[in-house]
Amino acid sequence: MLNDSVRQIKGVGEKLADALHVLSIETIEDLIFYFPYRYDVFEVKPIGELIHDDKVTIEGTILYDPVLTFFGRKKSRLVFTLNVEGISVKAVLFNRAFAKKQLQAGDTVTLTGKWDAHRLQITVSTYKKGRYEHDAAISPVYSIKGDITSRTLKKTLTYALDHFSNDIVEILPESYLHAYKLPERKSAVRTMHAPESRYKLKHARRRFVYEEFLLFQLKMQYVKKMHREATPGISHQYQETALHNFIESFSFSLTRAQDRALKEILEDMRSPYSMNRLLQGDVGSGKTAVAAIALYAAVTGGKQCALMVPTEILAEQHFLSLTDLFGERAKIALLTGSIKGKKRQLIRSSIESHDVDIVIGTHALIQDDVFFHDLGLVIVDEQHRFGVKQRRTLRDKGWQPDVLFMTATPIPRTLAISAFGDMDVSIIDEMPAGRKEVETYWVTDQHFPRVLEFIGKHIVRGEQAYVVCPLIEESDQLDIQNAVDVYEQLSEFYPEPIQVGLLHGRLHTEEKERIMKAFSTNNIQILVSTTVIEVGVNVPNATVMVIYDAERFGLSQLHQLRGRVGRGQGQSHCILIADPKGEVGKERMRIMTETTDGFVLAEEDLKLRGPGDFFGTKQSGMPEFKVADMVHDYRALETARVDAVEIVHNGLLESDPAYSKLAAYIESELAVTKKMD
The missing domain is CATH 3.40.50.300 (P-loop containing nucleotide triphosphate hydrolases)
Known part of the structure; x- marks a missing residue:
């Protein structure tokens, strides 16, 4: 059985078991799923395709006997020229004087090292006599520490795979394997340890990236669901006809992305649980229009609303545009720090007596002397400009009001929120028709x-x-x-x-x-x-x-x-x-x-910058994955998140036999997490 101790493996005694323990390997399953952290790919490419400063592999014939020179104590430099595709290439080996006796003119050699395209030179890290072997093209490299050697680890792993791989259970439903063209779990594990080709390795890695993200997101969604169901909220009984007429009064049509985001928000508002949602969209994508419809939905249901923004000028702009948009449909008030005296007192009393439906303001909204009669919806624009305490204070002005956060900050921040936060995320990834690009x-x-x-x-x-x-x-x-x-x-x-x-x-x-x-x-x-x-x-x-x-x-x-x-x-x-x-x-x-597409730019930003730039090098609560990388594999993370939401929302783990293996795995994972807590 995979959950048996590694001591059950032939050749693993107390000493080796202790060495494996240092690598956090306790069970046979831990060992089998201890994947390489990188692969050395020894693939010979034509010289014209080699990239400057890359690690490359070339094959050629030595033209002249190597020349060995010494400099300093125990330091040497071995240089020779070889013929590669009819081109003379210089090879340099440092501190390997012994190679002088092994290599001579006329020998065919395969060299791997750093390529200098300007000087047609390779600084050799590994070499072997003879031609390039295609079946030894990919070499897994494992992270090791303590007393264990890479050779011992590989030998123990090979034995475990040969004798216990049949116990590996497929946990993903067949429909997911088919939809995403993923290899089955058992063959993917073997490929991770002994890849036959780069193509098979790519798909095996893709399978485990998705699996890790899906399991992580399923646990996240379950915790979110339990928290949500334990937090009763307002079920908004808005007037659908009035809402439809309001949308029809716009001088423009909503984009498909706006429609999708609006549907998600209204579904949250109808539910008996508290909404905690982030609306993310590029600059000019139409977040304000979606927010206005959500505000009107709450108003038609008899609730008050608050829209908090970071600056007075933005509050004034929202006040003017929403007043124009709503017309006689709602009573709107502006409350900022610069409004003082009798005018402020009048606005405060209007809010408290529900003579005002929508209040737009800055931090002034969260002052102690501001009381709402029946606050049902809170919208926070540019939410990262406000602290957690400020956002909570506004929420506490009502009884479990629905909360919608808005931001125009591109993906990295949203990626962090969708990965770690307790928010649902709606994304407007489409620009209105006719908008001119800058x-x-x-x-x-x-x-x-x-x-x-x-x-x-x-x-x-x-x-x-x-x-x-x-x-x-x-x-x-x-x-x-x-x-x-x-x-x-x-x-x-x-x-x-x-x-x-x-x-x-x-x-x-x-x-x-x-x-x-x-x-x-x-x-x-x-x-x-x-x-x-x-x-x-x-x-x-x-x-x-x-x-x-x-x-x-x-x-x-x-x-x-x-x-x-x-x-x-x-x-x-x-x-x-x-x-x-x-x-x-x-x-x-x-x-x-x-x-000018913020989502494309954010993707490029993720490629140019490392995870530390977005999440910090040692952020607490940062999940550790064996294969997946939260930054570079963020598309798979988003796919897994969507799938996890659907699985949990529709109760598939409990009701569909196709998800039984996945359900059992999640249950055991949650049990382990609960035990650790």
């Missing part, structure tokens, strides 16, 4: 005079521009433009009546609001700013975004900044001024000029 250009600093002319032309047309810098004031450490310097340059460059404004994080909130208001009313034409304008600003008249030292920003941040323009009818432009030194920086700039 044209993006990448230029170097020497083109700044032309950029100034470009800005000037658009200002003359009555349009406005942002100029974003990474720093507020000059820094000796970093040679990058700063907001104060650029503000002074632009103020001097542009004649009256063009007004240049300066916005940064060190200004008081009131001053920031004053400057933004002046910009939104076109009293300031050019706004020089740090990244404080990243969220919460909607100025349709702004058509130019210039980002200085753009290589200092990540892709998602650049995309957020670019999203500040392109909100009106006119064509908008984003100019990235950058001189990146590394390949990653250049790649970022190239990607930014090629796509």
Whole structure:
């Protein structure tokens, strides 16, 4: 049986069992599922296909006897030339003087090492005499520590596979294997340890990536379900006809993605449990329209609603747009920190007496003196700008109100939330028809005079521009433009009546609001700013975004900044001024000029950055997977999450015999987790 001790394996005594224990291998199953952490792939490719600085394998004939030189104590360098496809290639071996006796002119050799395409040279890590062997192309490499050797581990593993692999049970339903073209569990395990080809290894790995994510997500969904069912909420009895008529009154049609997200939100609102959902969509994808429909649904059911946003100017913009959208259908109030005295008192009493249906505001909504009569729905825009305590305080203003969080931050943050959080996630991944893409250009600093002319032309047309810098004031450490310097340059460059404004994080909130208001009313034409304008600003008249030292920003941040323009009818432009030194920086700039799709950008960001950038290197609660990688395999994670939600939601583990093996596995896993807790 697989859950028997490794001591049942022939040749495993107390000493070897102790060595395996260091690797957290206690049972036969632990051993069989102790997969290699990487594979050395020795595949000979034509010289023209070899990539500079990659680890490669080449085959050729030695032209001259190797030359050996010594330098320093016990340090040597062996050099020889070989003929590869009629081309002379130089081979270098360090500190292997003994190879001088093994290799000579006329020998055919297979070499693996680091390739230098410029010098046609290979720095050899491994070599063997003779031709390349196709059946030994893939070599598994295991993580080992303590007293055990790689050879002993492989020998013990081979015995375990030969004698116990028939006990490996398939836990995925047949329909999933067929739908995703996954190999069955037993053959996939064998392939992971002894791959016959890269193709089979790829599919075996794909199978275990999906399996690990599905098991993890099923446990997550079960915990979420138990928590949800233990948290009674409001079942909104909204008026479907009124809601339909409200949607029909829009001057545009909802996209399929908006329809899908709305359906998920309304389903949550109808349920007797508390909604805790994240609505994620790219800048301009129409999250606000979906939120407005959810607000109206709650209003038709006789409930009050609160919409909390991070800045006063954004609160005012939402208030104006929603007042226009709702008309006489709902009573809407605005409550911000700058509203004081009798006016504030009047709004507070209107909220408490339910003379107001929807309250839009900033942190002012969570003050102790604000009381709701019957709060049924809370929406938090740009939710990451508020702390957990602030979000909870707003929720506590009612009895278990439904909560909807909104964010325009691309996938990495959502990936973290969907992996670790207790939120359901709705994604709007489609842009409204007819929306003009922001044209993006990448230029170097020497083109700044032309950029100034470009800005000037658009200002003359009555349009406005942002100029974003990474720093507020000059820094000796970093040679990058700063907001104060650029503000002074632009103020001097542009004649009256063009007004240049300066916005940064060190200004008081009131001053920031004053400057933004002046910009939104076109009293300031050019706004020089740090990244404080990243969220919460909607100025349709702004058509130019210039980002200085753009290589200092990540892709998602650049995309957020670019999203500040392109909100009106006119064509908008984003100019990235950058001189990146590394390949990653250049790649970022190239990607930014090629796509305006935040989801595509986020995918590229995941490829360019490691997991530590998104989750921290030692984040508590970070699950450890044997095969899967949460960042690079995030598509499989999303697929597994969707499948897990469907399985748990429809009760398939309990009701469908095809899921019985999976149900038994999950039950045992949850039992182990509960025991550990």
